[in-house]
Amino acid sequence: MNETPTRDFIRQIIHDDLESGKHDGIVTRFPPEPNGYLHIGHVMSICLNFGVAEETGGITYLRFDDTNPGKEDKEFVDAIEADVHWLGFDWQDRLTNASDYFGQLYDAAVRLVEMGLAYVDSLTAEETREYRGTLTEPGRNSPYRDRPVEENLDLLKRMRAGEFGDGEHVLRAKIDMASPNMNLRDPALYRIRHVSHQHTGDAWCIYPMYDFAHSLSDAFEGITHSLCTLEFEDHRPLYDWFLDQLKPEHRPRQIEFSRLNLAYTITSKRKLSELIGEGHVAGWDDPRMPTIAGMRRRGYPAPALRDFVRRAGVTKKDKLIEMSMLENSVREALGDAAERRMAVLKPLKVVLTNFPEGQVETMDAMNHPNDPSRGTRTVPFSRELWIEQDDFMEEAPRKFFRLKPGGEVRLRSAYIIQCDEVVKDDDGNVIELRCSYDPETRSGMPKSDRKVKGTIHWVSAEHAVDAQVRLYDRLFTVPNPNTADDYHSVLNPDSLETVAAKLEPALGELAAGEAVQFERLGYFAIDSRDDRADARVFNRVVTLRDSWAKIEKAAMAAEQGGS
RNA sequence: UGGGGCGUAGCCAAGUGGUAAGGCAACGGGUUUUGAUCCCGUGAUUCGCAGGUUCGAUCCCUGCCGCCCCAGCCA
DSSP states (O other): OOOOOOOOHHHHHHHHHHHTTSOSSOEEEEOOOSSSOOBHHHHHHHHHHHHHHHHHTOEEEEEEOOOSTTTOOHHHHHHHHHHHHHHTOOOTTOEEEGGGGHHHHHHHHHHHHHTTSEEEEOOOHHHHHHHTOOSSSOOOOOTTTTOOHHHHHHHHHHHHHTOSOTTSOEEEEOSOTTOSSGGGSSOEEEEEOOOOBTTTBTSOSEEEOHHHHHHHHHHHHTOSEEEEEGGGGGGHHHHHHHHHHHOOSSOOEEEEEOOEEETTOOOOHHHHHHHHHTTSSSSTTOTTSSBHHHHHHHTOOHHHHHHHHHHHOOOSSOEEEOHHHHHHHHHHHHHHHOEEEOEESSEEEEEETTSOTTOOEEEEEESOTTOGGGOEEEEEEOSEEEEEGGGBOSSOOTTOOSBOTTOEEEETTSOEEEEEEEEEOTTSOEEEEEEEEEGGGOTTSGGGGOOOSOEEOEEEGGGOEEEEEEEEOOSBSSSOGGGSSSGGGGBOTTSEEEEEEEEOGGGGGOOTTOOEEETTTEEEEEOTTTOBTTBEEEEEEEEOOOHHHHHHHHHHHHHHTOO
16 A cells, blocks of 8 residues: 655645745644544544654644633543544654643733734624624624723733623734624634633633634644645634734744545534434444544554545545545455455355265365465364355346356355255245255365356354344435435435354454455454454444446346336 | 635546646456456546637636635634
């Protein structure tokens, strides 16, 4: 897997800044708000910020943007740290919080007041909205806008001292109420919130707003390039305004790139949280969730996620990337890494009528057919086997290479068998196949290379390990659930199917965290939450590509086309 | 109808004055004891549209069209 990034427009700017000597080293930051779990969109930002620093020998801060106590939680802090580490990045001792700078931020606010560039406003929230104007009409100055500096200073000190209730006053920058850029219409700098903060406790009852805190925190940390998403583009004039007025030692530059959206998913923290609350998924780490925790539990390898965002690229164009691109990265990573095993998801009994009762043979199966150096494992073989229901068809089309009445098929790493008799229950359902095996066709024997069209997987019934296997599909039925009137209406009711599977014995001892390929089916990983030694639980990471499914689908479409 | 962005194949994405890289998907074919992997091959007379400048434009200019973001004391 190629992890070398192409030089996107941001890396080009950084390259140029190093070349020109504008900067001697690069400093970036990943600044999540700890109010939810990280998702696939954040992976892009993490890889960009940490990646760009790694590539240039620079450094990256993990800074929690904790300016809004009440919405933020320690659980999210811990999850975010775990997720960033798991993705493969290390901030070393550079873990900071916006709250670390509350003192400096307050001093900066006082300075703005002293410079006549900020004032305490006493309008209500509703009044403020009315005064702000609209997209097409300018706003009006607040009647409190021209309070004298001394009065502002006094009021600000008393706000900080806790003399006022929530919402009574707010500190605002004095910029331009007629600006076509709404962000410049005297934005709020501080609001009163009598809420204790996870880090600062009750030391403060006024908290800084994002724009003010972010711009200055970047400056305090010596961030050279502050990379964020497109919706902050028209905040940049404000970001720069703080730097222009306060002239901190370091001057960071904000650069915006487009968010990464994945088809058939949503990344709104609010909606994700609702899915959990309403019980549509089991939690933030449900394997169907587009969260890092969910994808990890599902079994996506971290390198696959990194590869995926590298291939998606960094640009300013809105993107909605197809699921197949992510799946390709996952399959590519697992194709090399995962050892092969056999498992039957929907079992159908096969009895080998000419195989001695009670006899057990031991087959050698390759752990990785594309890499013989990874050795073999033994698989028991006996008179009664399980095969996949889908691998038998009573009335099969010509192109069906699997088992059919009177037909032959090869059992992977074992013998060639022939289907002699189909046993049905009273309702006509096929419940058992009576077959005969050809003793001369055992894998490795001279006659084993006899030409047989199909090869299917199997598990010896008496040796099979029972397991629950969870088959996941996309969470939504439409590519862009965000455009639906109500995303609930496009939830995929079949996003999870649970089956009672039969596994080859070796899978009973598989270590957690190790993904394997169930041959002909897909990649599977042990569920980190529900698996037990005596009750195995596997998650399907992703299916294998399936050209037979395509042929079937095409055939069905042709039939319906009514020729 | 204010401001800020963006428009290159179904989805991503290079190229930015010299005659359209690459990946994913799709579709053919070959190898194969996974209908997997692997390998080979197929796609833009054209870069949102219309004019203009130029010997020559995806790239420069003008106009138009479409999509996204902004009216939290959220981030």
